[in-house]
Amino acid sequence: xxxxxxxxxxxxxxxxxxxxxxxxxxxxxxxxxxxxxxxxxxxxxxxxxxxxxxxxxxxxxxxxxxxxxxxxxxxxxxxxxxxxxxxxxxxxxxxxxxxxxxxxxxxxxxxxxxxxxxxxxxxxxxxxxxxxxxxxxxxxxxxxxxxxxxxxxxxxxxxxxxxxxxxxxxxxxxxxxxxxxxxxxxxxxxxxxxxxxxxx
Amino acid sequence: xxxxxxxxxxxxxxxxxxxxxxxxxxxxxxxxxxxxxxxxxxxxxxxxxxxxxxxxxxxxxxxxxxxxxxxxxxxxxxxxxxxxxxxxxxxxxxxx
Numbered sequence: 001x002x003x004x005x006x007x008x009x010x011x012x013x014x015x016x017x018x019x020x021x022x023x024x025x026x027x028x029x030x031x032x033x034x035x036x037x038x039x040x041x042x043x044x045x046x047x048x049x050x051x052x053x054x055x056x057x058x059x060x061x062x063x064x065x066x067x068x069x070x071x072x073x074x075x076x077x078x079x080x081x082x083x084x085x086x087x088x089x090x091x092x093x094x095x096x097x098x099x100x101x102x103x104x105x106x107x108x109x110x111x112x113x114x115x116x117x118x119x120x121x122x123x124x125x126x127x128x129x130x131x132x133x134x135x136x137x138x139x140x141x142x143x144x145x146x147x148x149x150x151x152x153x154x155x156x157x158x159x160x161x162x163x164x165x166x167x168x169x170x171x172x173x174x175x176x177x178x179x180x181x182x183x184x185x186x187x188x189x190x191x192x193x194x195x196x197x198x199x200x
Numbered sequence: 201x202x203x204x205x206x207x208x209x210x211x212x213x214x215x216x217x218x219x220x221x222x223x224x225x226x227x228x229x230x231x232x233x234x235x236x237x238x239x240x241x242x243x244x245x246x247x248x249x250x251x252x253x254x255x256x257x258x259x260x261x262x263x264x265x266x267x268x269x270x271x272x273x274x275x276x277x278x279x280x281x282x283x284x285x286x287x288x289x290x291x292x293x294x295x296x
Contacts, residue, residue, distance in 0.1 A: 013271070014270065014271065014274070017271050017274045017275070018274060020278075021274060021275075021277075021278040024278050024279075024282060025278065025281065025282060025285075028282040028285065028286070029285075031286075032285065032286050032289055035286070035290070036289065036290075036293050039290075039293060039294070040293075054231070058227070058231055061227050062224065062227065065220060065223045065224060065227065066220065068220075068257060068261050069216055069217065069219075069220040069261070071261070072211065072216045072260070072261040073213055073216055075211075075263075076210055076211055076212065076213060076216065079208060079210045080210065179261075180262055183257055183258075183261045183262045186257060186261075187254050187257050187258065190250050190253045190254050190257065191250050191254065193227075193230075193250070194230060194234070194246035194247065194249070194250050195246075198230060198231065198234035198246055199234070199242065199243055199246055
């Protein structure tokens with residue numbers, strides 16, 4: 001016979017995975033649009049892709065992979081009842097999330113400064129393929145950035161609750177599910193990075 | 201199956217750090233490969249490396265390696281749906 005607590009935990013995790021499935025399909029749709037337009041406008045995509053800043057992309061990849069490690073370590077820490085370590089790991093994840101968003105701010109400022117933004121005069125008069133590339137770029141990375149913002153806020157709340165001991169070794173479903181959400185954000189970036197920064 | 205799912209598997213810090221190191225190595229590899237001029241192989245190479253990295257994140261960071269059959273099926277059905285979605289679209293787009 002299993003206790004009511006364990007039932008809740010398994011149910012919460014299943015619910016989170018079902019939600020993550022919908023997220024995969026959501027971003028999958030955007031990747032599919034990218035693939036179809038890449039097949040239609042390969043040369044325009046190649047020209048547009050050269051405007052991407054590889055350094056920003058690579059630094060953000062390293063930041064997100066590291067933040068994912070820290071989130072996974074926070075789960076291990078809470079399972080071992082090491083609250084202090086868990087709070088420190090979560091703090092590190094939140095810091096990485098904020099750092100990622102700062103980079104995104106500088107990257108987008110530079111691009112908007114070069115006249116690359118939806119409906120800018122440069123894109124409106126340029127080739128349709130380039131315009132499609134940048135529309136998809138802002139849509140996909142904007143939606144991903146929103147997920148980073150939500151994930152960072154969520155993990156900050158979780159860190160405070162671990163500090164207050166309302167999340168602990170025998171009740172950590174919220175921490176585990178928030179970490180799962182954060183790993184999904186990382187997972188999506190792992191595919192965004194080659195598609196937008198490396199391939200073209 | 202319930203018993204299978206209630207087991208809480210603890211992944212050691214050492215294992216997580218090892219996975220992180222492999223992820224960073226694969227990131228360097230994918231950046232290096234993209235600077236070579238390999239033509240269309242570059243697309244498949246990058247996607248293959250990204251899939252390996254994604255697999256590692258799901259298996260270890262997201263604990264899928266230690267989960268029961270139910271969550272594995274959720275993941276499988278999701279990825280299968282996405283593959284059908286992409287496959288059928290390209291079947292249309294490429295042969296119009």
